[in-house]
Amino acid sequence: MTNKNENLKVLVAGSTGYLGKHILQELKNRDISFKAIARNPAKLPNLNKDQILEAEVTVPSSLSGICEGFEVMISTVGITRQKNGLTYMDVDYQANKNLLREAYQAGVKKFIYISAINGDKMRQLKIFEAKEAFVDELKNSGMDYTVLRPNGFFSDMGDFLEMAKRGRVYLFGNGQFRLNPIHGADLAEVVVDAISSKEKNITVGGPDVLSQNEIAALALDSWYKDVKITHLPDWTRRLTICLLRTFTSSKTYGPIEFFMTAMAMDNVAPRYGSHRLYNFFQKEVEKQKP
Template structure:
């Protein structure tokens, strides 16, 4: 890609760290906005400027986009914490960034949502993300919405379950999707900066069923293959109970997981990192 000035928001997250690596490695000038600068490990000082700011507090972002060509935001929360809701972060914080970007005449705004977000607006996680997508599309800025399939980091839940010696799945376990490694996704995003892509739905190289993923997790831990299939009504009942008897903080991430796990989510394949290898590496630390 052409060297450019990039503002990266969410640089200390799973995807943000890889984006920072790829952007600086390709000699782009990056301004990384972080709440806690100590959390940022990057040796590429020549191409990196770290600014301390909180995206949920607009006063800390004043003029932060001055001289910036491209804004990339991976800002969002999987689990609500510190009293912040999805609307505060996934929508509100990104709106704060968008306002600054418009004010400074930024040329391109890249936002990371998730696969099929437009189809699942009723889910708490997506409600806020897609509200921001709408605002971005009508902002007048050149934009790209990135819609990744599940991250490898989210697939650790299966490994945790496999530790007990058995994996539990809802339904047949034939539901397929192709999760993607953060580094592969970061490279795809940086590659797309030169293209006029409005929406990029993307997954990893291997299309796997839930049964496959359960087997990979058990095999990585040298456990016999034991997978139990729970009837799908138990998934629906779990969702109903969570929505009615727990706070959104508890049910938000589980609702997301249980809904997307009930259907195929296959995205165009990209990258060369495999879940099998990721599990084998993770298993050593468990």
């Protein structure tokens, strides 16, 4: 069967990150021609040199002409933990705006951007302030686009595993809020499907909708621990966020603010994929065994 995207040329930014690498693999699986933008090509050892374009997305001059000849731009560019003095606005907003400008000038037909679930409803958080400012730019650009809003990644559930390793998981509130995190490989399928999709906004999560209590129990079981969960009063979560905002910079409190806010609500997205969280936990535990 002929691949209807076989003549496309796709450019991927944020290619060295967790999701970016899965997207590159999915493009390979479908025989779609692509190149990856990378500041450090050594982080993409599985690609040929001619598949990598070396550039720094926060430096506009390094991107000059980089989009020429491409039909689709996929960007996962963003930072969870700030470094090198860069802020969320520097990366999640401005770096993506730099890419958008180059894509527009080069006649790229479509821009696919990955934000996060409920980002449009939580603009007060530092991370989403920047992401959603870029989404606004993208929507007003005149270019065809898709914004994906995935639920948390399996890799984001690492805090549960770390606590479980010590034999007890701590949760804020009663632990009944639900979410359906998604594996990077499953999400990559949705991202690549978006190339030919007419949807402008896609919210997606993994196949299993679980409460925080259930995720904690899975993590403990993965370590062969008894189920021990301590529920902390929700005011301790709110106080922690307040103290962090008052006494630390956004560089420190941004990721914690996001995590603690997200854990105080349901985050359930349309279900997709075949990877199960419990299997992921088991594999991660195996990696850590001596």
